Amino acid sequence: AQSVTQLGSHVSVSEGALVLLRCNYSSSVPPYLFWYVQYPNQGLQLLLKYTSAATLVKGINGFEAEFKKSETSFHLTKPSAHMSDAAEYFCAAHGSGNTGKLIFGQGTTLQVKP
Amino acid sequence: KAGVTQTPRYLIKTRGQQVTLSCSPISGHRSVSWYQQTPGQGLQFLFEYFSETQRNKGNFPGRFSGRQFSNSRSEMNVSTLELGDSALYLCASSAGQGSYTFGSGTRLTVV
Numbered sequence: 001a002q003s004v005t006q007l008g009s010h011v012s013v014s015e016g017a018l019v020l021l022r023c024n025y026s027s028s029v030p031p032y033l034f035w036y037v038q039y040p041n042q043g044l045q046l047l048l049k050y051t052s053a054a055t056l057v058k059g060i061n062g063f064e065a066e067f068k069k070s071e072t073s074f075h076l077t078k079p080s081a082h083m084s085d086a087a088e089y090f091c092a093a094h095g096s097g098n099t100g101k102l103i104f105g106q107g108t109t110l111q112v113k114p
Numbered sequence: 115k116a117g118v119t120q121t122p123r124y125l126i127k128t129r130g131q132q133v134t135l136s137c138s139p140i141s142g143h144r145s146v147s148w149y150q151q152t153p154g155q156g157l158q159f160l161f162e163y164f165s166e167t168q169r170n171k172g173n174f175p176g177r178f179s180g181r182q183f184s185n186s187r188s189e190m191n192v193s194t195l196e197l198g199d200s201a202l203y204l205c206a207s208s209a210g211q212g213s214y215t216f217g218s219g220t221r222l223t224v225v
Contacts (some may be wrong), residue, residue, distance in 0.1 A: 032212050043118075043204055043216040051212045090157065100147045100162035100208055101170050107156060 002026050004093050006105035014113050019063075019078040021108050023091030026072070032094035033074045034102070035065055039087045047089075050074060061085070086112045116140065118207050118217035126223045132193040135220045139186050139207030145169075146188040147214070148180060151202040160203075163188050192222075200224045 007022035025033065032051055036044040048059025055067045065076045074091060091105040119138040127133050139146050148160040159172040163182035180190040186207075192199055200223050206214040 034214070036216075041221070043120075043218040044206075045216070046214070049212060092157075094212065100145045100164065100206075100214075101159045101172075102147070102149075102157075102206070102214060103159070104149075104157040 002028055002093065002103050004091050004103050004105040006089075006091050006108050008108055009106065010109045010111065012111040012113060013081045015083055016080050019076070019081045019085065019110065021076040021089050021091075021110065023065075023074045023076065023105055024072050025074060025091075025093050033065075033067065034092040034094075035059065035063070035074075035076045036090045036092060037087045038090065038107075044090065047076070081110075081112045083112050083114065086110055118205060118215050120203075120205055120217035120220050122220060123218065124221045124223075126225060127195050128225055129195055129197060131195050132191060133195060133222060134189050134191045135203055135205075135222070137188045137190075137205035137207075137217060139188070139205075140209075140215055143207035143209045143215075144186055145208040145210075146182060146186065147206045147208070148188070148190050149204045149206070150174075151204060151219070152200075157204070160190065195224045197224050 003026045005024045034049045035047040047063050048057045050057050050067045058064045063078045089108050092102045121136045145164045147162040151157045161171045162169050166182045177193045182188045202219045204219045206216045208214050
């Protein structure tokens, strides 16, 4: 079965430090991969997506992610954390076929300390 | 360009009642997907509608149903509500693969 795994349910960094949120997908997952951010009591906002073009994907708010097929990974990074980055982050993959189904990881809560 | 609109934003219902949630997609988007988000189970796919037809369904009981209208607006219905149905229900509209825009969700509380 297709699956997406996010390593670490909570990540804490200091303001200005590197942010690294980890995501691995099952090898049968098609090449569409996404990172979403969710602020409290809000929906999901797309940060970036990989659609088999460039392996390094740049998104909004200074985030980027690199698709590594050999490691089945799609980790999210940001060079310098801001307080406003504190939120929950979800990695997701598009299901097989044109079915409109996203498979989500369990989410990682990012805490940014002053 | 208007985003995805979900109504209502908050809802409190009693066990055994039924509820209907609404989702208006981005203009021109023909696909609407629904997700349930809970602290324990995370984000789980409910179903997807495309051009008024259910194209895919997740592993939820038959109490969960949906439909899509000719203007692409979608509704989901939950009958005989249980406490465990308390969740944030999110819908996403799409114009095709690789593009999903989510609404702000409907927070359903069952008491």
